[in-house]
Amino acid sequence: MWSFRRCLNTLSGYPVKNWICHHVRDTIFALSSGHGKCGVAVIRTSGPASQKTLHLLTKWQTLPPPRQVKLASILCPKSGELLDRGLVVWFSGPHSFTGEDCCEYHVHGGLAVVRGVLQALGSLQMLRPAEPGEFTKRAFQNGKLDLTEVEGLGDLIHAETEVQRRQALRQMSGELGQLYHRWSQQLIRGLAHIEAFIDFSEDDNVEEDVLLAVDEVVDKLQKELEEHLKDNRRGERLRDGVQVVLTGATNAGKSSLLNVISQKPTAIVSSIPGTTRDVVETTLNIGGYPIILSDTAGLRDSEDPIEKEGVRRAKARVREADILVAVIDVCNGLLSRETLLAQLQNIYSSFQGDGPRNVILALNKVDLLSQESIVYLEKLCQESGLLPVCLLSCHTGEGISKFLGILRDHLEAICGDPLQGMPTITQTRHRHHLMACLGALGRYSVHRQQDLVLSAEELRIAHRQLGAITGRVSAEEILDIIFSDFCIGK
Known part of the structure; x- marks a missing residue:
C-alpha cells in the first residue's frame, strides 16, 4: 500500500492548496473606488462584523434585502453626527465578492466625506483597514476566484487599451x-x-x-x-506591451518619428549627428494595442566611449524587439538599389539573424525629394521586394497615417484577437x-x-x-x- 499512502502524504503537503476558510476572520474596510475627488466613492467592509457595523452606521434595526440599493443616513457610530446621505448595498455571505458578509457604502466623493466615513469605521475596534489586495485575496481563499481569475482582475484594473481589456475580461x-x-x-x-x-x-x-x-x-x-x-507569447506581449524599436543611421530621423507618433517632444531632436546616446522609450496605444516605442542611438562607428555605449545598447534593444522599424534618410545618397540594400544590411547586421522577423522599412524625409524621385523610389522598392515599405516625412506628416496602419497590422498579426480561439x-x-x-x-x-x-x-x-x-x-x-x-x- 506504499503508493496509496504516498499519494495521501504527498498531496496533503502541496505548496498550493484550495484555501477554503473555516476560521473566524477580522473584518476589514477600505476605499474601493479611486482616490481623489469624484462624484461617488465606494467604501467596502468584509467580514463577520459587517452586519453590526451597518447597524451602527445607519441605526437600522433590520438588514436590508441583499444586493438591493437603499438610501441611508450614514452616521458617526460614536457621536451620532451625520456624515453623509448615500446608498448602501448589503451582500450576505457566501453570495458576495469575497464570500463573506460584505457591505458597500456609496457616498459623495469629496475628500472630507470619504475621510470622515473611513475615520468612523476606523474608530470601531472590531474593524481594521484592509491590506493591499486583501479583498481579492479573501475571494481566492474562499473559493470565489482561482489565481488565473485573480490575475485577470488585476490585468483588467490596469488595462490601458481596448485589446488589453478584452484579454483581461476573458x-x-x-x-x-x-x-x-x-x-x-x-x-x-x-x-x-x-x-x-x-x-x-x-x-x-x-x-x-x-x-x-x-x-x-x-x-x-x-x-x-x-x-x-x-x-509566440501573444498574451504576454499584449499584457506587457509590444516592443517596437526605431533603428538606423545617425540623423535618419528616428527621434523625429518618435515625437510624431507620440505627439509630444519625447526625444531631443537636432541636426548634430549622434544626439541620441541612450534608449528613449514611451508607451503608446496603437489601434487598441499597447506598445513600448524605443528610440535608439544611430548606428555608426565612433571613438567616443559614450556614443559607443549608446550604439551597444541600441543593438541590444534591437535584438529584444518584437517589431523593428528601420529608418533610412532618403536624401543621403539613396537613389539606387545598391545603396538601399547597403544601408539595410548595416541595420540587419546589428542583430545578425537573431532579431525580430517583423521589420518595417521607413524611408524618411521624402519632402526633400522631387515628385519624379519619389515615383522612382516607390518603383525601386517594389522591384526590390522590400515590403512593407513606407515613404514618409516627419516634417510634413506625409505618410505617417500609412505607417501607423502598417504598424497596426503587425501588432494584430503578433497579438491576434484575444477573443478568438483558445485563451492564451x-x-x-x-x-x-x-x-x-x-x-x-x-x-x-x-x-x-x-x-x-x-x-x-x-x-x-x-x-x-x-x-x-x-x-x-x-x-x-x-x-x-x-x-x-x-x-x-x-
Missing part, C-alpha cells in the same frame, strides 16, 4: 482557469488509476487496460500542452509551470515501461504544476476517483 471570466482545470482533472483521473493498479491489481480489482487508457490521456495532453505553448497564456508564471508540467509528462513516458511508481510520481508533479497556476489542488479528488471508479473496499 481571463477574469474563468476560461483560462477552466482549461487548466480540465487538464488537471485528466491528470487526477490518470494518477488515480495508476495508484489503484499499483496497490490493488493483485486482487483482480483493477485490470491492466486502465494503464493503456492513462497512456492515451497523457499523450493527448502532451500534444495539447505543446500546441498551447506555441503561441498571459503570465510568465503560467508558462514556467506549463513547461514544468510538459517535462513531467515526458518523463512519465520514459518511466512507464520500467517503474510505475516513478510514472505515478511524474503525473503527480504534472498535476502539482497545473495546480500552482490555478491555486487549487486537492488530495480528496484523487481518493474519490480511486474508490468510485473501482469500488475498492466495498
Whole structure:
C-alpha cells in the first residue's frame, strides 16, 4: 500500500492548496473606488462584523434585502453626527465578492466625506483597514476566484487599451482557469488509476487496460500542452506591451518619428549627428494595442566611449524587439538599389539573424525629394521586394497615417484577437509551470515501461504544476476517483 499512502502524504503537503476558510476572520474596510475627488466613492467592509457595523452606521434595526440599493443616513457610530446621505448595498455571505458578509457604502466623493466615513469605521475596534489586495485575496481563499481569475482582475484594473481589456475580461471570466482545470482533472483521473493498479491489481480489482487508457490521456495532453505553448507569447506581449524599436543611421530621423507618433517632444531632436546616446522609450496605444516605442542611438562607428555605449545598447534593444522599424534618410545618397540594400544590411547586421522577423522599412524625409524621385523610389522598392515599405516625412506628416496602419497590422498579426480561439497564456508564471508540467509528462513516458511508481510520481508533479497556476489542488479528488471508479473496499 506504499503508493496509496504516498499519494495521501504527498498531496496533503502541496505548496498550493484550495484555501477554503473555516476560521473566524477580522473584518476589514477600505476605499474601493479611486482616490481623489469624484462624484461617488465606494467604501467596502468584509467580514463577520459587517452586519453590526451597518447597524451602527445607519441605526437600522433590520438588514436590508441583499444586493438591493437603499438610501441611508450614514452616521458617526460614536457621536451620532451625520456624515453623509448615500446608498448602501448589503451582500450576505457566501453570495458576495469575497464570500463573506460584505457591505458597500456609496457616498459623495469629496475628500472630507470619504475621510470622515473611513475615520468612523476606523474608530470601531472590531474593524481594521484592509491590506493591499486583501479583498481579492479573501475571494481566492474562499473559493470565489482561482489565481488565473485573480490575475485577470488585476490585468483588467490596469488595462490601458481596448485589446488589453478584452484579454483581461476573458481571463477574469474563468476560461483560462477552466482549461487548466480540465487538464488537471485528466491528470487526477490518470494518477488515480495508476495508484489503484499499483496497490490493488493483485486482487483482480483493477485490470491492466486502465494503464493503456492513462497512456492515451497523457499523450493527448502532451500534444495539447505543446500546441498551447506555441503561441509566440501573444498574451504576454499584449499584457506587457509590444516592443517596437526605431533603428538606423545617425540623423535618419528616428527621434523625429518618435515625437510624431507620440505627439509630444519625447526625444531631443537636432541636426548634430549622434544626439541620441541612450534608449528613449514611451508607451503608446496603437489601434487598441499597447506598445513600448524605443528610440535608439544611430548606428555608426565612433571613438567616443559614450556614443559607443549608446550604439551597444541600441543593438541590444534591437535584438529584444518584437517589431523593428528601420529608418533610412532618403536624401543621403539613396537613389539606387545598391545603396538601399547597403544601408539595410548595416541595420540587419546589428542583430545578425537573431532579431525580430517583423521589420518595417521607413524611408524618411521624402519632402526633400522631387515628385519624379519619389515615383522612382516607390518603383525601386517594389522591384526590390522590400515590403512593407513606407515613404514618409516627419516634417510634413506625409505618410505617417500609412505607417501607423502598417504598424497596426503587425501588432494584430503578433497579438491576434484575444477573443478568438483558445485563451492564451498571459503570465510568465503560467508558462514556467506549463513547461514544468510538459517535462513531467515526458518523463512519465520514459518511466512507464520500467517503474510505475516513478510514472505515478511524474503525473503527480504534472498535476502539482497545473495546480500552482490555478491555486487549487486537492488530495480528496484523487481518493474519490480511486474508490468510485473501482469500488475498492466495498
